[in-house]
Amino acid sequence: MIFHTLVGLAVVSLAGVHAYNNAGLPLRSAAESVISLQIQGQRGPVAPNERVRSCVNGVCPVPWGNMTDTENVENEAAGSAPASSATPAIRPTELNNLYSYYGVDMQIGTPPQPVTVQLDTGSSDFWVISNKNPFCAKTSEDIQRGWPNCSTNVFDYTKSTTWNFTRKYFHLSYGDDTYIIGRWGTDVVSMGDLRLDQVRVALGDNTNSSQGVFGIGYPQEEATLDKYMNIPVLLKQTGLTQAVAYSLYLNDIDATAGQILFGGVDHDKYTGTLYTLPIVKTDDGDPRMVVQLETVTYNDGKNASQISGEGINVLLDSGTTLTMLPPSIVTPLYSAIGAVEIPDAPLYGVSCPSRDSGKMVQFNFNGAVINVPLAELVLDLGEETGKQFTMPNGDKACGVGIVPSDSDLVLGDTFLRSAYVVYDLENDQISLANTNFNSTTTSIEAITPSGVPGTVLAPSLQHR
Numbered sequence: 001m002i003f004h005t006l007v008g009l010a011v012v013s014l015a016g017v018h019a020y021n022n023a024g025l026p027l028r029s030a031a032e033s034v035i036s037l038q039i040q041g042q043r044g045p046v047a048p049n050e051r052v053r054s055c056v057n058g059v060c061p062v063p064w065g066n067m068t069d070t071e072n073v074e075n076e077a078a079g080s081a082p083a084s085s086a087t088p089a090i091r092p093t094e095l096n097n098l099y100s101y102y103g104v105d106m107q108i109g110t111p112p113q114p115v116t117v118q119l120d121t122g123s124s125d126f127w128v129i130s131n132k133n134p135f136c137a138k139t140s141e142d143i144q145r146g147w148p149n150c151s152t153n154v155f156d157y158t159k160s161t162t163w164n165f166t167r168k169y170f171h172l173s174y175g176d177d178t179y180i181i182g183r184w185g186t187d188v189v190s191m192g193d194l195r196l197d198q199v200r201v202a203l204g205d206n207t208n209s210s211q212g213v214f215g216i217g218y219p220q221e222e223a224t225l226d227k228y229m230n231i232p233v234l235l236k237q238t239g240l241t242q243a244v245a246y247s248l249y250l251n252d253i254d255a256t257a258g259q260i261l262f263g264g265v266d267h268d269k270y271t272g273t274l275y276t277l278p279i280v281k282t283d284d285g286d287p288r289m290v291v292q293l294e295t296v297t298y299n300d301g302k303n304a305s306q307i308s309g310e311g312i313n314v315l316l317d318s319g320t321t322l323t324m325l326p327p328s329i330v331t332p333l334y335s336a337i338g339a340v341e342i343p344d345a346p347l348y349g350v351s352c353p354s355r356d357s358g359k360m361v362q363f364n365f366n367g368a369v370i371n372v373p374l375a376e377l378v379l380d381l382g383e384e385t386g387k388q389f390t391m392p393n394g395d396k397a398c399g400v401g402i403v404p405s406d407s408d409l410v411l412g413d414t415f416l417r418s419a420y421v422v423y424d425l426e427n428d429q430i431s432l433a434n435t436n437f438n439s440t441t442t443s444i445e446a447i448t449p450s451g452v453p454g455t456v457l458a459p460s461l462q463h464r
């Protein structure tokens, strides 16, 4: 899911740094087939659309040009049987904290073209912006509007000798109203020193999204009629991981990088127990990263008061900057934490909390409790708007990273930074623990098709 919910949100670019190397990884067991990427932080499609052949909102797909029907066409019937020039496993991959989203540095094509794309657990397709996109920003006003700066992070397929079109169109629109219309192709893709051949990539011919997206959700949620092996599946298919599973560590809001670990779990990145929950099937029957949240409690550092007792289904979405909960939770939570509306600010404000205040919002998932420090839940309004806001009492105001929503219930980055989350797409389970912030050590184990090592069923589910 991709949500740019903050008006005028500035996307700050930080370079991705590979924080680990093979030699430096203290491995607990046969941690082969574990790939770790570092990420940056933001958004996903509201509802994946079918491919379109006609125009959308007055925007029409780019014609295929003079290619014949048989030329340069991938044989889809044969299935995208991937070839892989697999280098050995265990590859930490870094996520760059770009403040409103988390970005992964990828290379596409031959010779490789670098692109930083947003990591999104709420969608399932990988797409990049074409260098010919008409929305490439020409002025600083265009940048303010959120249009892409195409001097970087764009892909020119004409410069890749390995690019093939599949002759299928691609169309997605996202929660923040940005959209992409383009064409499907395949090419060589690498992340760090990991390389996959014949990866499905959608070329964003026409998009007003500020960056491409690396969707790592279920193939069932792909925006195509014929489902294909997306990157998490290809990693297993080519033997680089043992299971279609990954662990997400966004880390502290002030940390420049988080990490995604494909095929593995890092026991040094969380505290306490890693509890497992079943993924809740959504109404349409397709699996998404949805779990049941039972209660929300506010702890002011001394006393805890329950805000909500209703069970709701929430999406654990790295592609959404904020957390979106029903007004029945958000309204009492705002009054408990003293949040007030501030003129012209994009979010409700609170006095900027100190890290040691002990103030936290506690999210209970069948007895697995994630404590989100208030200091991790708020955003620096100055950093996002370029303006300073003050509370009625004169304190500096910080923006509350939880907003009311009637329809989309999402635990986004403002929640996810405080949780270590293991997504097991083979067993339809999610495991959660509290983040060990700024951890500098690793203890990695491979995830196997039978499950995530070192996890325990969530307390309330144990005796059912």
Ligand SMILES: *[C@@H]1O[C@H](CO)[C@@H](O)[C@H](O)[C@H]1NC(C)=O
Residues within 6 Å of the ligand: 063, 064, 065, 066
């Ligand atoms: C198709 O080929 C003709 C002749 O080579 C060329 O003039 C035209 O621009 C091409 N059209 C596209 C869409 O590439």
Ligand SMILES: *[C@@H]1O[C@H](CO)[C@@H](O)[C@H](O)[C@H]1NC(C)=O
Residues within 6 Å of the ligand: 137, 138, 139, 140, 143, 149, 150, 151
């Ligand atoms: C795009 O980024 C480049 C390099 O950072 C910069 O020089 C250029 O001014 C930017 N373009 C716009 C329209 O802001």
Ligand SMILES: *[C@@H]1O[C@H](CO)[C@@H](O)[C@H](O)[C@H]1NC(C)=O
Residues within 6 Å of the ligand: 057, 145, 146, 147, 176, 177, 178, 179, 208, 209
């Ligand atoms: C992108 O286009 C859609 C549809 O026209 C529009 O609703 C949305 O506001 C646009 N977003 C940006 C950032 O230009």
Ligand SMILES: *[C@@H]1O[C@H](CO)[C@@H](O)[C@H](O)[C@H]1NC(C)=O
Residues within 6 Å of the ligand: 073, 074, 162, 163, 164, 186, 187, 188, 197, 198, 199
């Ligand atoms: C492109 O298609 C050709 C011919 O089918 C095939 O040999 C090649 O491996 C494909 N390249 C990629 C990167 O998929």
Ligand SMILES: *[C@@H]1O[C@H](CO)[C@@H](O)[C@H](O)[C@H]1NC(C)=O
Residues within 6 Å of the ligand: 252, 254, 255, 256, 437, 438
């Ligand atoms: C983690 O590191 C960042 C950046 O160095 C620092 O600002 C932050 O306070 C640290 N967080 C914790 C919980 O120690």
Ligand SMILES: *[C@@H]1O[C@H](CO)[C@@H](O)[C@H](O)[C@H]1NC(C)=O
Residues within 6 Å of the ligand: 302, 303
């Ligand atoms: C917090 O709990 C203590 C001990 O039960 C009680 O004395 C105090 O009044 C409570 N404070 C608030 C603000 O509820």
